[in-house]
Amino acid sequence: MVGHNIVPGTVPTGTLLYHGTWHSELPPGPDWTALEPEHSALFCEISTNDGECWHLTLMTTRPLNVLYFDGTSAAKLSSGTLDSQDIVAWGDVRPEWSFDELSRITALCDWGREYNIDGFVRMEMSFEIMLCNFTSGVRVVSFSNIVDPVMPRSTSSKFSPTFEAVFAGSWHNRYPGETRIQLDLCGFVSFYDTELVPSLVPARFGKERWDHRLLNISTEDVVQVRARLGEVLSRTTVRSTGIDWPTLIRVVVDRYSERLELVRYLLDFAETDGYDQDSTIDYAIKTQVQLRHMLMPYILVDVIPPLLDAETKEAGSDVLDWVRPVHKLCATTHTGTLKDDAMTSSEKLLLDAVRGTTREICRVVTKMWGSGVLAGVDQFMGADSEPDVETIQNLMKTWREDINGLMAWLDWNVWVKCRPACGPEEMCYLTTWPVGFPLPSNRTRIPGPEGGHVHPLPSQLISDPAPMPTTTPVPWRGRPAHGKLAKDWQRPQPRCIRRVDPYDLGVRFAGF
Secondary structure (H helix, E strand, O other), X not given: OOOOEEEEEEEXXXXXXXXXXXXXXXXXXXXXXXXXXXXXXXXXXXXOOOOOOEEEEEEEOXXXXXXXXXXXXXXXXXXXXXXXHHHHHHOOOOHHHOOOXXXXXHHHHHXXXXXXXXXXXEEOOOEEEEEOOOOOOEEXXXXXXXXXXXXXXXXXXXXXXXXXXXXXXXOOOOOOOOOOOEEOHHHOEEOOOOOOOHHHHHHHOOOOHHHOOOOOOOHHHHHHHHHHHHHHHOOOOOOOOOOOHHHHHHHHHHHHHHHHHXXXXXXXXXXXXXXXXXXXXXXXHHHHXXXXXXXXXXXXXXXXXXXOOHHHHOOHHHHHHHHHHHHXXXXXXXXXXXXXXXXXXXXXXXXXXXXXXXXXXXXXXXXXXXXXXXXXXXXXXXXXXXXXXXXXHHHHHHHHHHHHHHHHHHOOHHHOOOOOOOOOOEEEEOOOOOOOOOOOOOOOOOOOHHHOOOOOOHHHOOOOOOOOOOOOOOOEOOEOOOOOOOOOOOOOOOEEEEOOOOOOOOOOOOOO
C-alpha cells in the first residue's frame, strides 16, 4: 500500500480525462482528473445542496509528461502513502499534512515546472492525474451539467456510484495494468535502491513490507533522490539499451507463478489428505513432475545424481553439488548475457532485481528437485527402488517450508486473488481508500469553490482509531456521517463483494 517507487511516463495523445466539479468554470490552477468517469462523477456536487453536478471531459492534444507515484498514493493517510510525494514536493515527510492536498498539488506542480511535467499519477479506487494546467496539452470535449450520481440518503436505491467507481478501477488490476499511462522504466527511481538510499536499510530491518516508511530517510539521501529525479527528467534523449523491461519481468512471472502455486497446492492437499503410503508417494511424484517442468530447459544430459550410501547421505548439502549446473543455467538464462555498461542507473537497478529474483527462484526449485531425485520420486532418474514412505514424508515437509518461504519472499500480485473464485454477481475486492479507512485528523485545506473547503466523502467520515483533537466531522450535504472501519484496512485481503443490490463493500456509509 505504501509506495517506494517513482517513474516518469506519458499519457498518449487522444486520451480522455474526466473532472467532476460544482461549477461550470475550468479550474484556474492545478486540480484533479480521473481516467474513468465513474470516479470523477463522485466529486461533482461535493459541497453544495443545489443539485449542480458539472462533469468535464478533456482530451489530450499531445503526449502529457507525467510522474507516477506507486502504491495507494492517493490515499490521504498519515501512515506512509504520501511519503514519496512529500519528499519530492517539500524535501521531507510530513504525515501531519496528509489531507493538505491543495498545498501538495501546488508544490508538486511548482517543482515539476522546471522539467515540463504536466501532471502526477496516483492511485486510490482508480487512477487519477493531478493535472497542473487545464489549458495546456488538453482540449474540452464536453462540460455538462449531468444528473447527480449520488442518490439522496432517503432514497431506497439499487444503484451504487461508489461501487461502480471501484469496479471501473478494477479493470486495470491485472497485467498489463493501466495502459493509458505509459511508463518509462529507464527512468525508474526507487527508495529500495540501497546505493541511492542507504539510510533506509536499517530502518526496514525486521519489518514487513507493509510497514516500510520513508520517515527515517537522511537529508543526504533526500538530496540524492531529488537529484536523480532531476537527472532522469532532464534527459534530452532517452538513453537505454532498448530492453523491454516490462516484458522481461512478465516472462519470468509467467514462467513460474502458476507452477509455484500448483506445487504449493499439491503439498497442502497432501497434508490435508493424510499420510497413507500410496497418497503420500503419489503427491510427491506429482510435485516432482512440476519441479522438473520448471527446470526442463536446464537439466543437462551429464547431470547425474551420485550413488548414495549411508555415509554420503550424512554429508549434508554436499549431496546436492551435482545440481549446480542446473541452477547456474536456470539463474542466468534470462539475464546472463545482458551487459550493463550501456545501461542507465535505472536499468542497472532493474537488472539487479531480475537477476536476484531468478537466482532465488532457481536456487529453491533446483534444491527441491534435486532432493526429490535423491528420495526416489523422479521418473527420469534415481528411481530404481521403491521410495521409503518416512523419507518422502520428511521430504514433503521440507518442500512445504521451501515453497512457502519462496512465495512469501516473492510476494507477487498474481497470487492476490479470491479463493474460491467469485460468482457472476460478485467481484474480487481489496479494501481500498477511501472506503472503510480512518479520517485523518488534519483535513482542513482541501481545494473548494472560491477557496473554500470541501467536505470529505461520506466513506471518509469515520472516526480515526486515535482520538482526534477536532470536533465532529462536518456532515455530508447536511446529513450525519455514519460508518465503520473495514477490519482489514491496514492489511487488505481479497474477498468477494456483490456487484448488484444489495451491495457490500464491507462498510456502510451515507448516500453512496
